[in-house]
Amino acid sequence: MTEFSGLTAMVTGAGSGIGRATALRLASGGARVIVQDVDVDRVSEVVALIHKASGNADPAVYSVADEARLRESVLAARGVDILINNAGVPGFNAVIEDIDRAAYERLFDIHVWGTLAATRAVLPEMKAKKYGRIVNISSNRAQVGFERSSHYAAAKAAVLGFAKAWAREFAPFGILVNAVAPGVVRTGMTLRYGQEALDEEAALNLVKRWAEPEEIADWIAFIVGPKGGYMTGQLICPNGGDPIVGI
Template sequence: MSVYAARFAGRCAIVTGGASGLGRAVAKRIVAEGGKVVLWDLNVEALADARAQTGATAVVALDVSNPAAVAKAATDSAAALGKLDVLVCSAGITGATAPVHEFPIDSWQRVIDINLNGLFYCCRAVVPHLLANGYGRIVNVASVAGKEGNPNASAYSASKSGVIGLTKSLGKELAGRGVIANALTPATFESPILAQLPQSQVDYMRSKIPMGRLGEVDESAAMICFMASEECSFTTASTFDTSGGRTTF
């Protein structure tokens, strides 16, 4: 059990990409700390297992790049939980590994649709519920790639840079209204998403980390849970770093 046993008591959260990896770890911790969670993910089979493992109240199978589906999921999730207090946007894909002049157009479009447009749709649909409460926490998972750019990962880097910019704008819009929005910029960590990348790309990203290792899911999950809690009360429109020293800005 977490040392913060009741930190999310009475709080209700949506976690996108919640069927595996970072999203699943965050959801499990929120439930362990007294909260209620609805998991959103595209993987129907993994959602069923994740619900059992995390103790989530409900799951929603959807593609976050579909704005109508996201709007309905927000309404349904609010009904299932009774209210919405927290949104953690963790859904994402890496896309192709190729230089810009050879990058497949369909892969570019899909990465932007999931990582940036989908995150926008989620924020757009959930923010009204948070404002109705007069309280909310939004955590958007970006990446150090959004700060520095990774070669041969232009779509992913561009999408995550967009997430940072969107979050800064959103946080400033909501400042003073009880809703805080921040982004997390992790370096590469052990996660199922690494299966989408060639080993050479993983090795490159590890070489950029001064600590000399990949991150662990629980390290970023711990940071997200702070960002999603009442403890994070005077930082908004900002980025929190879990990069082993790779980015310090």
């Protein structure tokens, strides 16, 4: 596939899960991929897999909250055409009494500030080119809440709000911004809660299973690909029917 030939993509949190699958998917479509993550071993593995498949990838090992390092990566790549704001950390099922300031700040630093910082880093070149595609990875918990980890639900709601506002703000520059709110996905992060918890959450949706990261990556690729050019400010919900919201 060559739908992304000649384009450069940055995927944050690309060392595992949805980010990893998305980096591999965009690279397989011909994109040069900046593989961003804090874990050097995971970044090295993803870059090596892309190179092994004759793709093009560059490592970017630092926190997504580090705006200066993000800008350095973008400048080194001579601009980014596609940004996937995926980096995130779990809430570890904390009820409100257990959410201390440090846990709150870590979630918002990575999910919210990291999304803003990465977007600001790529924006000058996108505006100059009059072209850009940005996808923020939200969550079904941003839509309906969650009885545990309310700070996680709030952070994911914030990145959804960013997508809607930025779609309006960036439209005059040819930049399209959308969000994806997956349901339960089988990743290293969700498996931290244990297989039983994963099975219980999967049982809540209509198709009675979890998604694999590659399924979400395919939706992301569609949104930023040639067929996604008439969509901006929208939320795509590959969630197995958990929840069904809207009109």
